[in-house]
Each structure stands twice: as structure tokens, then as C-alpha cells.
Amino acid sequence: MNSSRVTQNGLVDTRPGREAPPGSGRPTGSASAERSRGGRRRRPIEQPRSYYGLPVLNSPVWESREIAGYFFLGGMAGASSVVAAVAQRSGRDSVVKPAKLAAAGGAMLSLVALVTDLGRPTRALNMLRVFKPTSPMSVGTWLLSGYAPAAIVAAATETTGLYPAVGMAASAAAAALGPAVASYTAALICDTAVPAWHDGRHEMPFVFVSSAASAAAGVGLLAASDADEAPLRRLAIGAAAAELATDRLMERRMDPVVAKAYHEGKAGTLLRAARVLTALGAVGAAAGRNNRQLRIASGAALLAASACTRFGVFHAGMASAEDPAATVEPQRARVSAGSAVGN
Amino acid sequence: MAVDVGIQGAMQDPAAVSGWLDHPPRMGFFTDTSVCIGCKACEVACKEWNQVPEDGLNLTGMSFDNTSGLGADTWRHVAFIERPEAGSDHGFRWLMSSDVCKHCTEAACLDVCPTGAIFRTEFGTVVVQEDVCNGCGYCVPACPYGVLDKREDDGRIFKCTLCYDRLGAGQEPACAKACPTDSIQFGPLDELRDRAQGKLDQLVEAGVTGARLYGQDPSDGVGGAGAFFLLLDEPEVYGLPPDPVVTTRHLGEMWRAVAVAAVGLAMAVGGAFIGGQR
Ligand code: SF4
Numbered sequence: 001m002n003s004s005r006v007t008q009n010g011l012v013d014t015r016p017g018r019e020a021p022p023g024s025g026r027p028t029g030s031a032s033a034e035r036s037r038g039g040r041r042r043r044p045i046e047q048p049r050s051y052y053g054l055p056v057l058n059s060p061v062w063e064s065r066e067i068a069g070y071f072f073l074g075g076m077a078g079a080s081s082v083v084a085a086v087a088q089r090s091g092r093d094s095v096v097k098p099a100k101l102a103a104a105g106g107a108m109l110s111l112v113a114l115v116t117d118l119g120r121p122t123r124a125l126n127m128l129r130v131f132k133p134t135s136p137m138s139v140g141t142w143l144l145s146g147y148a149p150a151a152i153v154a155a156a157t158e159t160t161g162l163y164p165a166v167g168m169a170a171s172a173a174a175a176a177l178g179p180a181v182a183s184y185t186a187a188l189i190c191d192t193a194v195p196a197w198h199d200g201r202h203e204m205p206f207v208f209v210s211s212a213a214s215a216a217a218g219v220g221l222l223a224a225s226d227a228d229e230a231p232l233r234r235l236a237i238g239a240a241a242a243e244l245a246t247d248r249l250m251e252r253r254m255d256p257v258v259a260k261a262y263h264e265g266k267a268g269t270l271l272r273a274a275r276v277l278t279a280l281g282a283v284g285a286a287a288g289r290n291n292r293q294l295r296i297a298s299g300a301a302l303l304a305a306s307a308c309t310r311f312g313v314f315h316a317g318m319a320s321a322e323d324p325a326a327t328v329e330p331q332r333a334r335v336s337a338g339s340a341v342g343n
Numbered sequence: 344m345a346v347d348v349g350i351q352g353a354m355q356d357p358a359a360v361s362g363w364l365d366h367p368p369r370m371g372f373f374t375d376t377s378v379c380i381g382c383k384a385c386e387v388a389c390k391e392w393n394q395v396p397e398d399g400l401n402l403t404g405m406s407f408d409n410t411s412g413l414g415a416d417t418w419r420h421v422a423f424i425e426r427p428e429a430g431s432d433h434g435f436r437w438l439m440s441s442d443v444c445k446h447c448t449e450a451a452c453l454d455v456c457p458t459g460a461i462f463r464t465e466f467g468t469v470v471v472q473e474d475v476c477n478g479c480g481y482c483v484p485a486c487p488y489g490v491l492d493k494r495e496d497d498g499r500i501f502k503c504t505l506c507y508d509r510l511g512a513g514q515e516p517a518c519a520k521a522c523p524t525d526s527i528q529f530g531p532l533d534e535l536r537d538r539a540q541g542k543l544d545q546l547v548e549a550g551v552t553g554a555r556l557y558g559q560d561p562s563d564g565v566g567g568a569g570a571f572f573l574l575l576d577e578p579e580v581y582g583l584p585p586d587p588v589v590t591t592r593h594l595g596e597m598w599r600a601v602a603v604a605a606v607g608l609a610m611a612v613g614g615a616f617i618g619g620q621r
């Protein structure tokens with residue numbers, strides 16, 4: 001057994017020879033000692049990239065249905081609140097109520113999804129013990145605590161016609177917080193060690209708001225009358241273009257070892273589907289000026305595209321967390337280039 | 344409600360930054376893998392003392408390692424690596440290393456925890472409070488070393504506490520106590536860093552190739568680890584990231600991008616509605 005004691009004041013009663021370096025006990029002059037000391041016969045052997053090919057990181061424990069689903073719903077809701085408020089101001093009446101209902105529905109489902117995904121759902125309110133700007137989840141919880149009630153009150157007053165003044169205030173509050181709700185989720189996933197998320201941190205917020213805007217445009221197109229469709233058409237086309245461009249930019253700027261997660265497997269399939277649906281939705285919106293049917297189809301395509309983007313980004317993160325090369329290789333490259341943070 | 348601004352930037356007295364006014368010296372581990380014999384006494388002692396549940400009786404086929412890696416129910420993990428090596432006694436070189444939570448100076452898990460369940464102790468260590476954690480899981484992917492994980496049948500997250508309870512009673516952690524070779528050394532971090540440097544110098548002088556310290560440098564990506572290592576090969580060989588950086592170092596950029604994107608969204612919607620009738 002260990003004869004020395006390690007105390008808070010350091011080591012006491014150390015055994016003699018405990019500092020003996022490996023190899024020092026070997027008879028001097030023997031071939032093996034020579035080799036291990038001089039290292040002459042060592043030849044470089046291919047460096048394994050990880051420990052038995054296991055991931056370096058522990059993968060997120062989030063469920064895709066709840067968390068990627070929340071990214072979609074929260075984004076759709078946040079952007080819809082803005083659409084509702086602006087539509088109300090500019091008299092696009094056919095859009096106002098559906099947008100408010102979509103926002104309220106999205107907000108409520110978001111809360112349910114978030115609480116369900118907790119390991120201890122009964123402790124959900126522990127989130128309100130602290131406010132931590134270093135934790136996007138904490139910031140987001142406080143945002144949602146303001147946003148969700150506002151969106152719900154806005155929809156309820158719009159539907160019932162009760163308390164119009166309260167309704168106006170609530171829609172204004174929801175519209176003010178909506179963009180933050182739609183975008184902070186990007187910081188939430190990028191503020192992790194997951195390479196495919198962290199390395200996309202400069203573009204991810206733009207990918208997310210574009211996806212949110214196209215979802216909200218989708219909701220609007222589902223509802224808009226012929227007279228009110230023009231702004232939604234413009235929003236749909238703009239959002240689709242932004243989504244296609246930012247998503248490309250993000251993948252291009254990443255180390256290829258990391259970006260791989262966006263091209264392969266489930267994430268690759270989802271993101272390809274998202275691109276096709278986005279393009280179809282934008283074309284449909286452009287062509288649907290006088291065609292309600294076509295607008296409904298393109299609205300649905302845009303909503304589906306937005307969901308595919310969020311699930312795709314989510315699964316890319318999961319795949320990259322499980323890929324030791326995505327973690328190790330960029331770091332190893334920094335070390336080899338002498339630009340490691342530790343240098 | 345308390346406002347917890349968390350911790351960022353280089354700092355060498357994390358306990359003081361976290362509000363401990365009069366605190367003991369920062370304590371940590373120095374794991375000297377050059378003397379590890381792979382007995383797993385640390386794993387066992389940790390399980391016993393901390394009442395960590397059994398996590399599967401698996402045969403992984405990975406040398407003598409049947410616990411695979413750190414997680415909710417493995418807080419010390421002994422890695423076994425057989426590196427083929429021409430000219431060595433058995434045709435391979437056997438590396439063993441007992442891995443553990445690094446108790447980072449800048450701890451991502453602590454920064455991102457939205458409930459304040461993870462806190463900095465007076466010893467400068469990082470501990471999850473079981474009675475506060477709600478299992479949101481944010482800390483799991485935030486840790487650049489893959490330390491924390493969720494205990495599935497419990498829902499909460501668990502990791503090494505550096506035996507906070509034992510430290511409070513003036514005892515050393517269970518793993519260090521049990522380690523028969525002093526491969527795991529516990530003590531004030533300053534002293535451990537000196538001792539590790541001395542040991543490294545010795546090994547270099549003795550011609551041991553590949554010896555290096557890992558995590559001892561306060562200027563590294565996590566501000567220096569409270570639990571650091573002497574390794575005999577590249578970190579990734581042991582399953583450790585070669586140049587980890589605490590994710591919250593980049594959080595400022597992320598918040599800025601989020602703000603620009605949010606304003607952009609509001610303007611895009613506004614613009615779509617204002618821009619012309621048809
Ligand atoms: S190693 Fe991981 S779990 Fe341990 S303190 Fe650092 S970030 Fe937290």
C-alpha cells in the first residue's frame with residue numbers, strides 16, 4: 001500500500017525512489033536501456049487520432065424531437081410575432097390573426113418541449129434561480145418567460161376581441177422579443193464544444209433567423225388573401241435567398257473535417273431536403289400572386305424547409321460530437337502550426 | 344434571484360473571482376501517468392466513496408479498459424493503450440492513465456449551467472449540486488473533454504466533485520488516497536505544478552521520449568486545469584483533446600452575431616411590409 005501521505009500541505013513520508021523515472025531500474029548498458037534512452041530505434045508510427053476511435057466529447061443528451069423541434073417552433077413563433085405586429089400596422093388584416101395564433105401555439109408547444117426534455121421536469125423553475133449572461137440557455141429562459149405570455153395574450157385578445165389595449169401592448173411586446181427568441185438559439189448550440197456548432201458561430205444566427213423568417217412567411221402565405229400576399233411573398237423570397245446563402249457560407253468557412261457533418265448521414269439528407277423545399281417555396285410564392293392554392297403549397301413547403309434546416313443542424317451537431325476527428329484534427333492542426341491557444 | 348455573471352478571462356484565483364473572500368489554496372490533482380500501473384484502485388475508491396452506481400459490466404476489448412471513458416457513473420477512468428513499438432521489450436509500449444474532470448480555471452460547464460447547479464468551491468474546484476440540477480443537459484456538450492453525462496434513470500448530470508466532502512474534512516480525495524504508486528497526487532495546485540515540472544525534467548534527462556505536461560499551463564485554452572497530467576504520448580492517444588478552448592471565450596462574438604441577426608430579422612420583416620403595395 002501507499003506509504004506516503006498526500007495531505008493538503010503536500011506529500012509527507014515519501015518513499016525513497018518514488019521519483020524513479022521509468023527505465024532507470026534497468027541494467028545500464030543493456031540493449032533495451034540504450035534504446036529507450038537514446039530513442040534511436042524508435043520509428044514514427046502512425047498516430048492514432050483518438051482513444052480506440054471513441055469520441056472525445058460526450059454527445060448532447062437532448063432529444064431531437066424536443067430540442068430541434070423547439071428551434072423550429074420558437075423561430076417560427078418569434079418571427080410570426082413580428083409579422084403579426086407589422087401586418088396589423090399596415091392593415092394586412094387577413095394575416096394578423098393567423099400569425100398571432102401561430103406565435104402563441106409555437107410558444108406554448110416550445111415550453112412543453114423544453115420542460116419535457118429536462119431530466120427532472122419538475123425542477124423546470126430552477127432555471128429562474130439565476131440570470132447568467134454566460135449561459136445562452138439562461139438568457140433564453142428569461143426571454144421566453146417574457147415572450148410566451150405576451151404571445152399568448154396577443155393571440156387570446158385578438159381571437160376574443162376582449163381588452164384591445166392589452167392586446168396591442170402584448171403584440172408589441174411579443175414583436176419586440178420575437179427576433180431575440182428566434183436568434184438566441186443559435187448562440188445556445190454554438191456555445192458548446194461540439195465542432196459543427198461551435199465553428200459555425202459567426203453564421204449560425206443568420207441561418208437561424210433566415211429559417212425563422214421563412215417559416216413565418218410560410219405561415220403568412222397559408223393565410224394571406226390575394227390582397228395581402230405581397231409582403232409575404234417578398235419576405236418568403238428574401239428569407240429563402242438568405243437561408244440558402246448563409247447556410248452555404250457557414251459550411252464553406254468551416255474546416256472540411258468539421259463541415260463533413262453537414263453533408264453526410266441524416267443531417268446531409270435533411271439539409272438537402274431543406275434546400276429543395278426552400279427553393280420550391282420561394283418559387284411558389286413568387287408565382288402565387290393570384291393563386292391561393294399555390295401559395296398554400298409554397299407556405300407549407302417553407303415551413304417544412306425551416307423544420308428540415310433545424311433538424312439538419314441539430315443532427316450535424318450530434319454527428320460531429322461523435323466524430324473524434326472533428327474534435328482532434330483542427331486542434332492538432334493548431335498545435336502543429338504553433339498557434340495553439342496554450343502556446 | 345441572484346445575478347451570476349459567471350467567469351471569463353484569464354484568472355488564476357477562480358475561488359476569489361467566484362466570491363470566496365477568505366479561502367484555502369486552490370487544490371488539484373497531478374496525475375503522473377509515467378508511474379501508473381493500471382490497477383484501477385482509483386476507479387474503485389471513487390465508486391465506493393461517492394456511491395457511484397454500477398455502469399454496466401462490459402467487456403470492451405480495449406486492452407484492460409472496460410469502462411471506456413468518463414461519464415455520469417465513471418468519475419475516474421483508467422485508459423490502457425498498447426502502442427506498437429519496434430525494439431521495446433514486448434513489441435509494444437503500454438500506456439496507462441487515470442483520467443478525471445479537469446476542474447478547469449475557466450470551466451465551460453459552470454459558465455453555461457442555467458440553474459446555477461454547477462458552482463466553484465472554496466478550493467477552486469467545480470462541483471454539480473445534485474439538489475439543484477434539473478437535467479437540462481447543457482453542460483454535457485459544453486465540456487471540451489467529455490466529462491459530464493446524464494444518469495439516465497435519474498435524469499440529472501453527474502461528475503467528479505474532487506471529493507468536496509472529504510476536502511472539507513481535511514482529507515485527500517478517495518482516488519489519491521487509494522493510488523498505490525502516487526500516480527494521482529493531490530495538493531495545492533502551485534505546489535503540484537512545481538513538482539510536475541521537476542518530474543518532467545527528470546524524465547527528459549533520462550531520455551524518456553514523448554513526456555509532456557498536459558493542462559498545467561495557465562495560459563492554455565481553459566486557463567489551466569485544476570487536474571493536470573504528465574503524459575508519455577500525444578494527448579489524443581489518451582482520448583484527450585490536444586488544444587481545448589473553453590467555448591465561452593467566444594461567447595461575446597456569438598452574442599454580437601445574434602444581436603445583428605435579430606435586428607436583421609426585424610428589419611427584413613418591416614421592409615417586406617413597407618416596400619411597396621404589390
Ligand atoms: S473538465 Fe469539463 S466538467 Fe470538468 S470543470 Fe472542465 S468543463 Fe467542467
Ligand code: SF4
Nearest residue numbers: 456476477479480482
Ligand atoms: S444539466 Fe444540471 S448541471 Fe448541467 S447545465 Fe443543466 S442544470 Fe446545470
